Structure formats: C-alpha cells, structure tokens
Amino acid sequence: MILHRAAPRLPVLTAPLLALCGACGGEGAGARPNIVLISIDTLRPDHLGCYGYGRPTSPNIDAIAAQGALFEQHISSAPWTLPAHAAMFTSVPDSVHGVVDAVKFRLSEDFETLPESFQSAGYATAGFFAGPYLHPAFGLGQGFDRYVDCVQTVPDGHVDADNEWSMRDPVLRASHHGVTNDKVYAEWQRFFGEASTEDEPFFAFVHLWDVHFDFTPPPPYDTLFDPDYDGPFTGRDFFYDPAINAAIPERDKEHIIALYDGEIAWTDEIVGRIRHDLGAAGLLEDTIFVITADHGTELFDHGAKGHRTTLYDEQIHIPLIVHYPGVVSAARFVGQTRMIDLGPTLRDLAGLPAVATTMGESLGPHLRGELVGGPDRPAVSELMSVGRNLRSLRTSSGKFVVNHDDGGSAWFDLGQDPGELQPLMLSPEGGGAGLKRLYDEAAEEIISGLSRAPGGAAAADVPASIQRSLAANGYAGGDDD
C-alpha cells in the first residue's frame, strides 16, 4: 500500500492549485503532507513542561516541541470553545465570523473553513470532537468527510435533588464528567487505520476535551501529582459547585490544580499514542503535526474559576507547537502570534492557496527559516457573551481592554505586571497611548474584514435536545465553557 511519504507523487490537485503549489517553494511544496491538528480544550501553556512548568505534565508534548517549533506567546481570539474554534477554522476574529453566542448562531456556510480547503484539495478529512460546542449544529462540521461526536451525554446519576447547582441540566453537566479521550482516540485509530493505507493524504482534527473541567482524570493520573491529599475536593463539578471558590484553603486549591495537571498528563499520553501510530506507519516525516488549544481557564488567578468570563491571559494564552521534519526546524519563537494565523500557516505549509477572507497571516516564512527574526503581531481577543462585551488588543508587552457596554477601558503593562493585577488608566503623558492606537487600528481592520466576509452567522438550527440542554444550563446566557 502507498503511504503518505514526502517522496514525489503526482498530486491530485486541480491545475490552478498545482500551478500555485509549484510556485510556493520550500522543501514540502507539492509533497502533500498529512495534517494532524490537535486541539486540547482548555489547555494553559504555563502548565506544560515545554513552556516552563515545573511538574512533568507533558513528556510527549515536550518531546515533540523539542523537535519542532514552539510559539511562546500564542493568543486565542476568544476565551471559550465555540467562537475560538470558529476562529481556528475561519482565521477571523469573533466580530467577523459572528458566532459570538450559543443557540442563536452558527458559522455561515459561506466561509471557506480550514477543513473545507483541504477537502477541496483532495484530502480525506475527519474530525473527532468531545465537547458539546463542537456539534455540527453550530456549523463547525463544515468540510469534514467524517465528523464524529464523542461527547459524553448520558447522565451518570451524579444528581443531587437537594442541591440547586446539582440539578442544573444533568444532561449537559454529564458532558463534563467522565473520560472522553479514550473514545476520541478509538475514533482516530479507526480513521487512521483506513486513511494511512489510502493514496490521498488526510487532514485529521482531534479535539481532546478531558483537560476541560471537570478535573477527574483516570488512574493513575488522579493521584499522580497529589497522592497524599485527604481533603473534601475531588475536581468534580469544578465549575458548578459553589463550594469550590477562591476562598477555600490554599491546600485545597493546590489539589484542584493537581487534578487539572493530571488531566493534562492523561491527555499527553493520548498525544503520545497518536504520535506512535504515525511513527509505526512511517508517516512522521510526512505529517504536519500541530498541538494547540482553543483557550485557557482561570484557576483562581483573579479570584474566580473557569473561563468565558474575562480576557486575562490565563483564558486567552494558548500553546502552539508545529512539527514538520525537513521543513520546520527546531525553534522557539518568543514574539506574539495569533490563533487566526494557524489556518493560513497550514495552507501555506501544505501548498494550498490562501483564502481571501482570512485575517491571519502565515507563519510559514518564519517556520521555514526564510525570514530573520520571529513574528510579533498584535492580537485581538473578544468576549461578547454571558453579559460581557469586551475586546482586547495584546502586544508582547501590553494589553488594552475596552468594555463596549460602558465605554470603559484599561491597560496593563505586561512587562511590569505579567499577572494583570494592576489595571492602568490612559494618561495624557502617554501611558497606554500606543496600545490604544493599535487597538483603534485593529478595530478598523475588523470593519474591513467584515466587508470581505461572506456574510454574518446563520441562525443555529440546534437540535432540541442540545438547545434545551444549553439553555437550561445557562450556556445561552450563563457562565460556562
């Protein structure tokens, strides 16, 4: 059987694509590499070894990062699952793709999404998702030949009728319980077993959900980082249980964070298994392997928990690691990059044409070593849901945040105050003025992007079961995900 090696093989591209491919240069041009895009939901880079974390949470990811490119300051467009993945697939910010809240919105069919580009180029495309917001009802299944729902939806009996929080939508809460990595991995294996023996290359999107709360990793990861704890907390119902809050003793917080880290270690094992599968099939050299996330999460950093609540770094700073031997050398890029850059980068590395509506920019020239110095790009993040109306502009050294409801603004000097604990006011002496100018330019670019975008988000046709579930839970107007 023919494997997806980088050896010359007649591409199954259309003639215009072939012409573009021949012109795009780079060792990978025309090779038609496979793509494995792993989105680890809710993964904070500061909890990975390769980003400097002290605990050994991520030996497999660290090994991949050591051989590939790591972007230290990669910034998401949004602090929650639905708009972040919409941005990952369209490479435009929330204001432009328009999927800024649940139930009412779905991604417009008129965008050319990242999987659609690869599908059009003759790739076999597959996606495996385990979080409810990845449901095709929200438009995120566009371009996948196969889009497999691995969400855990069966109530597991953990409902206490005496507790209001426990009664809030047991169906959806069940999606946070338990373990789904196994199911996603099994679906990956099923797909890979077929795809690795076919002539055409493949694009696989692997969404791993277990790092998202609840923090209930399977053994041995449940006790890996805090085996001696004998307190009352389990990581279960992290978000819903009001007893878990910033006022609990530090020792209990440490335990909850140890469970979050256990979920990362468990998910790292899955990443290692996928890498092993590629290696066993001889496809490591011919695959662009990407590890990233949709957003982070707050672990009491600003006195609260979860995400979809602020635009602080713990919610919008995400990892980006790109491994593509022979094309991408081992490198660490310290300058800032953006989630919306990922789509253009993957199309570039694979020799696909650019898409006019994207607002990101390929990192390919940096990854291929064609440009001296790394990228450093201002990043826009937005939260227009759950009663918030926030937009931020972040550079490597500062962040400017605007609340569009009351017109208020503040900025942070990230060099002096990396934890964003001291909001600063704009001052005539120039404090924050440079950030404000970049913010205004970004706002203009968003208006320009809207004029090129193929139309607003279509109304979501969410199945009644999911809609009821989301609404009851407060997904449509509450705080979650």
Ligand SMILES: [Zn+2]
């Ligand atoms: Zn998410």
